Amino acid sequence: MADDRAREDFFSEAQELIEGFARDLLLLEEGEQRGEPDPDVVNEVFRAVHTLKGLAGLFGAPRMGTLAHNLEEILDEIRLGKRRLERNLLDQLFRAVDVLGAMLLAERQNDRSPMPEADAFIDELAHSRKGRASEPVQSRTEYIIDPELLAVLTEYEEHRLQTNVMNGFALYRIRAQFNLLSLDEELDQLKATVKPLGEIITFLPSGDGGDHESIRLEILMASKAQSTTLTATLSSSNIQIEEVAKRTREIEPRYEASLTPVPASTSSINAAVERPPAAPRSSDISELRPQKQPEPVQGMSLRSVSQTVRVDIQKLDRLMNVVGELALVKSSMARITDRVRAMAGLRELASEMHRVQRTFERHLSAMQDGILEVRMVPLGQIFDKLGRVVRQASREVGKQVNLVITGAETEVDKLIVEELSDPLVHMIRNAIDHGIEGAQDRIAVGKPETGTVAINAFQKGSHVVIEIEDDGRGIDEERIREVAVRRGFITEQEAKELGRRESLNLIFVPGFSTKNAADMLAGRGVGMDIVKTNINRLGGFVDIQSEKGIGTKMTVTLPITLAILSSLVIGVGAQTFALPLSSVQEALAFEEGAIRSVEGRDFMSLRGTTLPIARLSRLFNIADSTSARGGRGFVVVISAGARRLGLVVDHLEGQQDIVIKPLGASLRQVVRGFAGATELGDQRVGLVLDTPSLVDEVLSTNSEFSGKNTFEPRSEPRGLGPS
Amino acid sequence: MLAPASASDRILRRAVAESSIAEYLAFRLSGETYALPLSDIREILTQHVLTPVPRAPKEILGIVSVRGQLVTVLDPRVRLRLKPQPQTKRSRILAVLAPSGETMGLFVDEVLQVYRLAPNEIEHTSQALGGNAVEHVVGIGRRDGVLLFLLSLPPLVAMG
Numbered sequence A: 001m002a003d004d005r006a007r008e009d010f011f012s013e014a015q016e017l018i019e020g021f022a023r024d025l026l027l028l029e030e031g032e033q034r035g036e037p038d039p040d041v042v043n044e045v046f047r048a049v050h051t052l053k054g055l056a057g058l059f060g061a062p063r064m065g066t067l068a069h070n071l072e073e074i075l076d077e078i079r080l081g082k083r084r085l086e087r088n089l090l091d092q093l094f095r096a097v098d099v100l101g102a103m104l105l106a107e108r109q110n111d112r113s114p115m116p117e118a119d120a121f122i123d124e125l126a127h128s129r130k131g132r133a134s135e136p137v138q139s140r141t142e143y144i145i146d147p148e149l150l151a152v153l154t155e156y157e158e159h160r161l162q163t164n165v166m167n168g169f170a171l172y173r174i175r176a177q178f179n180l181l182s183l184d185e186e187l188d189q190l191k192a193t194v195k196p197l198g199e200i201i202t203f204l205p206s207g208d209g210g211d212h213e214s215i216r217l218e219i220l221m222a223s224k225a226q227s228t229t230l231t232a233t234l235s236s237s238n239i240q241i242e243e244v245a246k247r248t249r250e251i252e253p254r255y256e257a258s259l260t261p262v263p264a265s266t267s268s269i270n271a272a273v274e275r276p277p278a279a280p281r282s283s284d285i286s287e288l289r290p291q292k293q294p295e296p297v298q299g300m301s302l303r304s305v306s307q308t309v310r311v312d313i314q315k316l317d318r319l320m321n322v323v324g325e326l327a328l329v330k331s332s333m334a335r336i337t338d339r340v341r342a343m344a345g346l347r348e349l350a351s352e353m354h355r356v357q358r359t360f361e362r363h364l365s366a367m368q369d370g371i372l373e374v375r376m377v378p379l380g381q382i383f384d385k386l387g388r389v390v391r392q393a394s395r396e397v398g399k400q401v402n403l404v405i406t407g408a409e410t411e412v413d414k415l416i417v418e419e420l421s422d423p424l425v426h427m428i429r430n431a432i433d434h435g436i437e438g439a440q441d442r443i444a445v446g447k448p449e450t451g452t453v454a455i456n457a458f459q460k461g462s463h464v465v466i467e468i469e470d471d472g473r474g475i476d477e478e479r480i481r482e483v484a485v486r487r488g489f490i491t492e493q494e495a496k497e498l499g500r501r502e503s504l505n506l507i508f509v510p511g512f513s514t515k516n517a518a519d520m521l522a523g524r525g526v527g528m529d530i531v532k533t534n535i536n537r538l539g540g541f542v543d544i545q546s547e548k549g550i551g552t553k554m555t556v557t558l559p560i561t562l563a564i565l566s567s568l569v570i571g572v573g574a575q576t577f578a579l580p581l582s583s584v585q586e587a588l589a590f591e592e593g594a595i596r597s598v599e600g601r602d603f604m605s606l607r608g609t610t611l612p613i614a615r616l617s618r619l620f621n622i623a624d625s626t627s628a629r630g631g632r633g634f635v636v637v638i639s640a641g642a643r644r645l646g647l648v649v650d651h652l653e654g655q656q657d658i659v660i661k662p663l664g665a666s667l668r669q670v671v672r673g674f675a676g677a678t679e680l681g682d683q684r685v686g687l688v689l690d691t692p693s694l695v696d697e698v699l700s701t702n703s704e705f706s707g708k709n710t711f712e713p714r715s716e717p718r719g720l721g722p723s
Numbered sequence B: 001m002l003a004p005a006s007a008s009d010r011i012l013r014r015a016v017a018e019s020s021i022a023e024y025l026a027f028r029l030s031g032e033t034y035a036l037p038l039s040d041i042r043e044i045l046t047q048h049v050l051t052p053v054p055r056a057p058k059e060i061l062g063i064v065s066v067r068g069q070l071v072t073v074l075d076p077r078v079r080l081r082l083k084p085q086p087q088t089k090r091s092r093i094l095a096v097l098a099p100s101g102e103t104m105g106l107f108v109d110e111v112l113q114v115y116r117l118a119p120n121e122i123e124h125t126s127q128a129l130g131g132n133a134v135e136h137v138v139g140i141g142r143r144d145g146v147l148l149f150l151l152s153l154p155p156l157v158a159m160g
Helices: A002-034 A039-058 A062-079 A087-108 A116-129 A147-151 A155-166 A183-194 A227-233 A282-288 A302-307 A313-342 A347-375 A380-397 A414-435 A439-444 A477-486 A492-497 A500-508 A528-537 A665-670 A691-700 B003-018 B153-157
Strands: A170-179 A198-205 A214-223 A239-243 A376-378 A401-406 A411-413 A451-460 A463-470 A541-547 A551-559 A565-572 A575-580 A584-590 A596-598 A601-606 A609-615 A633-640 A643-649 A651-658 A674-681 A684-689 B022-029 B032-037 B041-045 B060-066 B069-074 B092-097 B103-108 B110-117 B137-143 B146-151
Touching: A002 A039, A002 A087, A039 A062, A062 A087, A062 A116, A087 A116, A155 A170, A155 A198, A155 A214, A170 A183, A170 A227, A183 A198, A183 A214, A183 A227, A227 A239, A313 A347, A313 A674, A347 A376, A376 A380, A376 A414, A380 A401, A380 A414, A380 A451, A411 A414, A414 A451, A414 A463, A414 A528, A414 A551, A477 A492, A477 A500, A492 A609, A500 A528, A500 A541, A528 A541, A528 A691, A565 A633, A565 A643, A565 A674, A565 A684, A575 A651, A575 A674, A609 A633, A609 A691, A633 A651, A633 A691, A643 A691, A651 A674, A665 B060, A674 B060, A684 B060, B022 B092, B022 B103, B022 B146, B041 B060, B060 B103, B069 B092, B092 B110, B103 B153, B110 B137
Parallel strands: A401 A451, A575 A684, A609 A643, B032 B146, B069 B103
Antiparallel strands: A170 A214, A170 A239, A198 A214, A376 A411, A451 A463, A463 A551, A541 A551, A565 A575, A565 A651, A584 A633, A596 A601, A601 A609, A633 A643, A674 A684, B022 B032, B022 B110, B041 B092, B060 B069, B092 B103, B137 B146
């Protein structure tokens, strides 16, 4: 049944793609008659064919796959300007639409009979491609373009740049400020605005001017319009337009030579770097960009497709849910066994049941391990990308940096790997930008000229630890405290009480940055607070150690899988909640007498430090709580970065591995403070507390943190205290 | 080609169905009889443990786990401005598919029966009902002296 539906989806999607392909071909024909086909449409067709190829591979339609593959290669050559879209080529493409349609029909009717005509057509296409050398295009005018920009152009962008230059279009450099949250929409809007005037060739985050809410992009654009027209069209306070100067000397025809980077006088390239090495393979860098070109064609053979299965991770989630259900069945069975054992004369039956139950348990845990294993991918997948980041970033700031990676084979849940990429990139960039000193400074303090950034990953119990270590100048703890006090994140008194680790962790507070003058890398992407938030969201934790003059080490601890979470189960009144164990530091007996109240906030001392206290019964408005009525209870110390909070609860039920499930979408809209919920057996559901958001909430509320309902998400920045 | 034939067949069948009998599931809320189109109901949950969610608005009674999926349970009585009722042995949760695609639960005092109503048994006027009810009640069904308030699901499960 499910297979039938998937096949049905395949047919309808393939049909749509083929129809879209045909429509776009008509547009291309129009464009060809006018002189130049719209590059966006060429890209559209290329993407459609690429998708069709993937679909055909997935559904075992090899003939369609081969045809799509050939079409893809041809279209790629057109995209890159290696081949012109001529009349007879267009005819071939139009014929391909008919052939694809016939193939799809045959697939649908499960008709496996030979299709000599289609095969002949595929041969024809393949032959037309053979023996074609790429035609290098010469550019006649040279523009002075930032070497950093040139170094990261993809092959396609290079081609577009050259085509536009050859058509006599002028190049413009546009700097524009974008809001991080709406970056995609704003960019699309800008693209649509300039489309009638020219073409955006590439855009890169620019070094300066961004903050943690916005990003400044540097856009390279070709246009036939005068710069005044362009300025009028793009009139907006946060857009600057600058025409790229031309150089007049004759140049060699070869591309590498023609675009040899010319360090502009304003270039911030450090003297230590003579010039960037010859343009690196552009595909290596393309991932650094906010927006990617379509993935290059993978050398995927149909054979390998038949041996591996692509699985939607949600299907694995569903399987994991079934395992969770079975675990509940298992505990029900255990209870029944106990009852049977208590009955006279049924001991033997009871022990037999017990044996069966043990076997069931063993198989169940094997099944759970199996599913978890399928979700695992090696961290090396993102480490490769980090290597490119290091190369790129070190070149930009003119520092020599060596990257050492160990533990790339460490495996972690696929979903975690995907979410981990951005925070890691950011931490690496920080290490290179703020950590590693320039060559001169390093030599002066007797360090090797080349700095080292080391990434080390290893498994530790049910967690994976990733350390990002640099041998740079370290973080000045005193200065961090100073800045935190000056910005009102903490009081001077609090600053005195802060331990070393807590001081360092202040860099994770939103809006904190010790760099005043924005340098090249500042403002790129997100701040450390976002890094922390992202890692917290994965149930992980980031810690920082630093020795002034020696280096900095960031330690990211993550659960191996998101499917299972170690938790501390606690109770307040009649309600049961789970706290992610990764955020729990310790639990102590609660004594009403230990609480001091200052300006409506509760505190207690914990080994010489001050710990803010919140009663969960009051936060959640739970009436029948014993600890709230002066009875005994516990304080669970939870942490989020440098900030700690003692949560007063009635009782501790113990540690439990739980399968966390998301709350329904409509509930998530209106309630804050929960990361999800989990089944605890006996049909009970326990809500899982979102500890970072609770800590934020309590510590940012000025005086009262009673259990009032707070439906609107708060948007004001949250610091450590009243600001 | 098979597809066009089956498609037209389907359309034909739907047209016939629409012009005649409609099925409604009737249930009790605060002593009154309400009903939803049977096609909106995915399941009637009998055994359930409702877990209250702190800070949730009062129309959200809590969450239940239905075969591993967390379902948010609403109290239609809050939406319909009816008197609250204690949970009893007859209380049930109707699992419904909200227009957003989310499965949600509706807490009812008692599930009664399925009514098959012909068009002439449904009065499509809600003018007689004042206040908040108009938004939710799309018609009144009459059968053997029983008055059925026919509800429309989308506004009932809309949030925010």
